[in-house]
Amino acid sequence: MGRHKQPEIRDRILDACVDHALTHGLPHRLEPFVTASGTSARMLIYHFGSRDALLRETLGRARRRQRDFFGELVAPRPGEPYPSTLRRAWQVMTGPSGRPYLTMFGRLREDAEQQLWPDFRRESTTDWLQPLEDGMRSVGRPELATLVLAVVRGLIMDIETTGDVPRADRAFDDFLAALVPVSDKTPAEPPEDR
Template sequence: MGRHKQPEIRDRILDACVDHALVHGLPDRLEPFATASGTSARMLIYHFGTRDALLRETLRRARRRQRDFFGELVSPRPEEPYPSTLRRAWQVMTGPAGRPYLTMFGRLREDAEQQLWPGFRRESTTDWLQPFEEGMRGMGRPELATLVLAVVRGLIMDIETTGDVARADQAFDDFLAALALLAETPATAGSRRVPPVPTTSDG
């Protein structure tokens, strides 16, 4: 009789591969994953089928961890102004605990072929939108969630490109100050129609 696969062993191996990939990046060979998970390359193939299949599952589990982690950070908290929540979330996301995720998925986003995760760019564009909407709803401006998301993503890309954390931190503080002013402005203020410019006749 053939050996039955044990889901708990597969799950443990996958978690170990995610831990390794967050620190060292995705490997070109199976041996680093085998060492990290305390098994062999042959057993990795047994449990996951192919190297690419293992890499895909590693990415998807890492993304699930990131969504849970970052989603909790940016979710609104009772009795705390949402800009304060965003400031603390930014510090954690761009600090030692969050940077491994930013590096991993920044590289995936820049991958021109997107073979391991087709459609990742599109999916990753809005997967943080809901908690930002909930937070901005508490400030009376849920429609500004897309702006918040765009600024966060843009400054993260800046850090990944330049490494200038201090400049990005200052820019984020400036944005939060502007966001507080925007939240004080009625949502209908920007929708007022501009009166037409009068024309003059030569007659």
């Protein structure tokens, strides 16, 4: 009688592979995942079927983690202006805790063949529209979700290409300032008579 697969072991192995991939990138061979999960290549194949199946599941779980993490960041908060929520979300996304996701999925987006996740480019765009639309609805402008997403994605690509985080941060702050309706801005002091 053969062994029965144990889902909790498979789940633990997959989490270890995701942790490794977020830190070091997707490996080309199974050995880094063997070391990270504390198991053997034979057990990885037993639980996942093939190297590519393991890589696909690793990417899928990492993406779910990212959606949960980033989704919570961009969710509107009672009593907080949504541009402030976006500013905080941007700082976390592009900071140390968010960068592993941006790096992993940036590389996947650049992969011309898209063999591991054929529809990733489309999904990685559309899955953020609803959370951003919900946030922008809180300021009465849900239709601007696409613009917000385009700016975020463009500046993230800029950071990945140039490494110039301060410039991207300034650009994002300028963008947020443009989102604040004129009625929400504090009126300027009238000029003094000379």
